[in-house]
Amino acid sequence: MSQNQVELLQRALKREKAARKAAEKILEVKSKELFEANQKLQDINLQLETSLTQADSQLQGVFENIVDAYVITDLWGNILKMNDSAVTLLGFEDANEDFNLLEMLDLKEKDKVESWFKGMLKEGSSTDFQVNITTRDKQQKLVHINSSLIYDNDIAVAVQGIVRDITIQNKYKKSLEAERLKYSNIIANMNLGLIEINLEGKIIMINQSFSDMSGYNQEQLIGFEAKDVFTLDNEEAELIEEEKRKRVKGESNSYEIKVQTKAGDDRHWLVSGAPNYDLEGKQIGSIAVTLDITDFKILQNQKEKLLTKLEKSNDELQEYAHIVSHDLKSPLRSINALVSWLKEDNQGKLDDVSLQNFALIETTLEKMEQLITDVLNYSSVGAQTSPQADVNINNMVLDLCQILYVPEHINIKVLNPLPIIKGDKTKLQQLFQNLISNAVKFIDKPEGLIQINVVDLPTHYEFSIQDNGMGIEKKFHDKIFKIFHSLNKSKDSTGIGLSIVKKIVDLHEGEIWLESEPKVGTTFHFTLKK
Amino acid sequence: MQKKLKILLIEDDMIEKMKLNRTTSALQLDHEIIEANNGEEALQLLENKDNLPDIILLDLNMPKINGIEFLGILKKDDVLKYIPTIILTTSNNQKDLLECYKIGVAGYVIKPLKYEDYVSKIEKLLAYWSVNELIVV
Numbered sequence: 001m002s003q004n005q006v007e008l009l010q011r012a013l014k015r016e017k018a019a020r021k022a023a024e025k026i027l028e029v030k031s032k033e034l035f036e037a038n039q040k041l042q043d044i045n046l047q048l049e050t051s052l053t054q055a056d057s058q059l060q061g062v063f064e065n066i067v068d069a070y071v072i073t074d075l076w077g078n079i080l081k082m083n084d085s086a087v088t089l090l091g092f093e094d095a096n097e098d099f100n101l102l103e104m105l106d107l108k109e110k111d112k113v114e115s116w117f118k119g120m121l122k123e124g125s126s127t128d129f130q131v132n133i134t135t136r137d138k139q140q141k142l143v144h145i146n147s148s149l150i151y152d153n154d155i156a157v158a159v160q161g162i163v164r165d166i167t168i169q170n171k172y173k174k175s176l177e178a179e180r181l182k183y184s185n186i187i188a189n190m191n192l193g194l195i196e197i198n199l200e201g202k203i204i205m206i207n208q209s210f211s212d213m214s215g216y217n218q219e220q221l222i223g224f225e226a227k228d229v230f231t232l233d234n235e236e237a238e239l240i241e242e243e244k245r246k247r248v249k250g251e252s253n254s255y256e257i258k259v260q261t262k263a264g265d266d267r268h269w270l271v272s273g274a275p276n277y278d279l280e281g282k283q284i285g286s287i288a289v290t291l292d293i294t295d296f297k298i299l300q301n302q303k304e305k306l307l308t309k310l311e312k313s314n315d316e317l318q319e320y321a322h323i324v325s326h327d328l329k330s331p332l333r334s335i336n337a338l339v340s341w342l343k344e345d346n347q348g349k350l351d352d353v354s355l356q357n358f359a360l361i362e363t364t365l366e367k368m369e370q371l372i373t374d375v376l377n378y379s380s381v382g383a384q385t386s387p388q389a390d391v392n393i394n395n396m397v398l399d400l401c402q403i404l405y406v407p408e409h410i411n412i413k414v415l416n417p418l419p420i421i422k423g424d425k426t427k428l429q430q431l432f433q434n435l436i437s438n439a440v441k442f443i444d445k446p447e448g449l450i451q452i453n454v455v456d457l458p459t460h461y462e463f464s465i466q467d468n469g470m471g472i473e474k475k476f477h478d479k480i481f482k483i484f485h486s487l488n489k490s491k492d493s494t495g496i497g498l499s500i501v502k503k504i505v506d507l508h509e510g511e512i513w514l515e516s517e518p519k520v521g522t523t524f525h526f527t528l529k530k
Numbered sequence: 531m532q533k534k535l536k537i538l539l540i541e542d543d544m545i546e547k548m549k550l551n552r553t554t555s556a557l558q559l560d561h562e563i564i565e566a567n568n569g570e571e572a573l574q575l576l577e578n579k580d581n582l583p584d585i586i587l588l589d590l591n592m593p594k595i596n597g598i599e600f601l602g603i604l605k606k607d608d609v610l611k612y613i614p615t616i617i618l619t620t621s622n623n624q625k626d627l628l629e630c631y632k633i634g635v636a637g638y639v640i641k642p643l644k645y646e647d648y649v650s651k652i653e654k655l656l657a658y659w660s661v662n663e664l665i666v667v
Contacts, residue, residue, distance in 0.1 A: 322621060322623040322626075323591065325620075325621075326591050326619075326620045326621045327591070329620045329643070330543060330546075330591075330620050330641075332643055333545075333546075333549075333620065333641055333642075333643060333645075333648070334543070334545035334546070336643055336644055336645050337545060337548075337549050337552075337645040337648070338545065339645075340644075340645035340646065341552065341645075362644075365643060366643060366644075369643045
């Protein structure tokens, strides 16, 4: 090898060496740069990771603490993630259960869900979707879902949704609706007319019954004033206005008016109205319920007329009884006077038989007079209405024993203190007077005894008047209370006394009966209302 | 000293008139009795103010103007209202009694059935009024 050749080779080797060295140097630098870059990258990565974790845990926090149920599923409905609210709402044991949400759906809801899902795929999100589900713990619920798709590189990979339980809300709404329906049915079908008017008095609503009652349909009434449509005269119109003013003041009211229906019939309505308020409590008019009381009114009028008539005829009857008794009594007085004059003018000229006959005329006149008085009294019992007062029966009976003629051999005993009764004093006195004097009259024993007693019953007092007189046979017990049924034809018995007694007892809402044994005595029992 | 009374008897019944006359004469009372058959007749008699009665005995049940109507007319008259008017009737109707006292009567006597009782009542009535001081118009 030539020198040149060696030198050439040596130089080349040297160059090569230097180049390698340079390359090594570059490599070293580059590698150092790379290391540093790597180091930096690692730092950044770490930072990034930390912030990512932070964000993630923040998100996790939001996700967990959100009040509404939050669920993420894959596109087939398999649950990927859900929060505690969702666990509770959907009835799971815990959040880790594998479950496909589609299993919760009712078959009936399939189509609805399908179209919802299609819609969401197209739009990317969906709001206000409502569906019935059966939760994991077998509860029927109505839920409301707002949902959206989750994309990865523009490809939908999952569904996230916020689910709300609106079962109760819905139930509430439904029951509210049911109530509304119920009331509107009642309003439509009730026999009462319903009318709503605004503050100006214009009709804004009526129900079917009101339309039936008045003969007008909705169109003919709405926007009109009731007083212009129904009233006959100013008086009634003024009444409606007056009542309307009261309602504007916030008063509820009830009044009767006379109206004219479309057919021209006069009807009487009972109107009950109340002010009507809006949700803010502002008065917006009034609502009135109307009831047709015409028939009732007619009956009431008839009743009043009948009562007046009855009262009048009662008065007339009473008057008639007095006039008749006067007209009957007057001739008796005349006859009596004439007989007296005949006797006077023929003193010493009349024989015993004639005198006896004159005496008989006088007795007959007295009996006639008594009869007329009794008939008049009988017709007066119940006709005259004296005020009810507290009557002390004890004092009254003691007074009577003084006033009445009681022969020496008859003893009257009051066994117990007699009570105070609410009633008509004159009539009560007549009652006791008739019974006591009856007892006195029919005592045929040498020692007469009349015993008066009382028993306190819950609503009545039961009185008894017992005598040891001649007694009454059983077969006459009912008859004796009938008018003109005198058992004994005597000069001082007209057969009316006991009928009066019965009538007075009836007036005091009591009963009368008797126990009697012929020849031993009679006890009259009667009750008087307390 | 007993006064001699001028009595106006307003009564439609003949025998009742006889009764009063016979009673006064039997009792030997020297009263003057003027008779009127009804209210109308009585009012005519009372038109003569120079010859007014001291007392009036008035029956209630009469034709034409009845007793109560007559009483009403009497009480409206400025002069006649002072004449004591005593009702003499068979009616013991409480309504009549009340009405009469309401309008204003000097007495209300019920005619008894027996003539002797009648005589006794009239005797007392006339004795009472004959000792009374009366307004002279």
